[in-house]
Every structure is written in structure tokens, then in C-alpha cells.
């Protein structure tokens with residue numbers, strides 16, 4: 237019988253296969269001098285409750301939480317999110333002890349991976365009404381900064397708000413927000429065209 241880790245690894249392979257956005261980010265990592273290998277840089281592991289994944293910068297490895305990521309869509313979203321962190325760590329000087337640097341990469345990851353709906357409002361875990369894409373990105377980034385730094389909402393939102401404008405408009409290396417598969421293919425197409433120039 238398949239172990240939880242086996243099925244997580246199978247879902248990772250499926251996600252990579254069906255996602256132009258994942259392939260784009262992996263290619264961009266290669267181009268930025270950080271060659272990526274699936275076996276070396278992705279690890280399916282059990283995690284503590286509430287976590288979907290993580291980027292372990294000491295091992296330079298993406299962690300996919302096998303007890304949380306049980307379907308291909310969740311694995312895909314988590315991979316894209318963590319790949320954005322890996323790309324940021326590879327292509328710029330990030331000091332993870334600086335809350336503004338962390339807030340920036342969390343805004344970028346939420347912007348490019350997590351918030352898929354450009355328009356609609358939704359209720360978050362505390363039944364607060366979240367309006368639109370920018371609020372979704374702010375909310376996700378806030379949550380990550382709170383969890384990683386162990387700070388309260390006021391400290392996390394101060395950091396997120398301070399970097400928001402600059403980091404929300406920084407769409408490198410994807411070049412656009414992708415709300416569906418078609419937009420992912422368009423991003424991949426434009427990215428490949430640029431690389432061949």
C-alpha cells in the first residue's frame with residue numbers, strides 16, 4: 237500500500253506536469269544561478285497542524301506537508317508559493333531576520349500563488365469579509381508573518397502595509413497575475429519568448 241509520503245510524491249509529479257507556472261519558476265531559478273532538481277529540492281514530510289508547506293533556507297529545500305496536501309490543486313498552490321520564496325532567496329539578498337524582507341516575499345508569494353480570484357469577496361477563517369484581490373494578498377501575507385515571527389496582527393500588518401505597494405507590483409519572474417490555467421500558459425509563453433531573445 238502507498239504510504240502518505242508516496243502519495244504526496246505522486247501528487248508533486250502530477251502538479252509539476254500540469255502547471256506551466258511551476259515550470260516557469262523552476263526555469264527562472266535555473267537562469268538565476270540556482271539549478272533545481274526535484275529529488276534534491278522538494279521534500280514531502282509530515283508537518284505540524286495548520287501548515288501546508290515551507291521553504292527551508294538552510295537546506296535550500298521546499299517542504300510539502302504530506303498530512304495537509306492531499307490533492308493535486310493544493311500541492312500545486314503550495315509549490316508555487318514556496319517556489320516564489322526560493323526564487324526571491326536566490327535572486328535577491330533576503331535577510332530573514334528583517335521583518336520587512338519577510339513581509340515582501342510573503343506578499344509576492346500570496347500575490348502569485350494564493351489569491352486566485354481577481355474580484356469576488358469571501359469570508360476568512362474568522363468570518364471577516366475580505367474584499368478583492370489586494371485584501372486577500374494582505375491577509376495571507378499577514379498570517380504568514382504572524383506565524384513565522386510569532387508577532388501580533390498589528391506588528392504584522394505594519395510590516396505588510398509598509399512594503400505592500402512595491403512588492404505587490406513586483407511580478408518577477410512570472411510577469412503577470414495568473415487567475416486561471418490559460419493565463420498561466422500565457423505567462424509561460426511570454427517568459428519563454430523573452431528567454432530566447
Ligand SMILES: [Zn+2]
Nearest residue numbers: 321342345380
Ligand atoms: Zn510563505
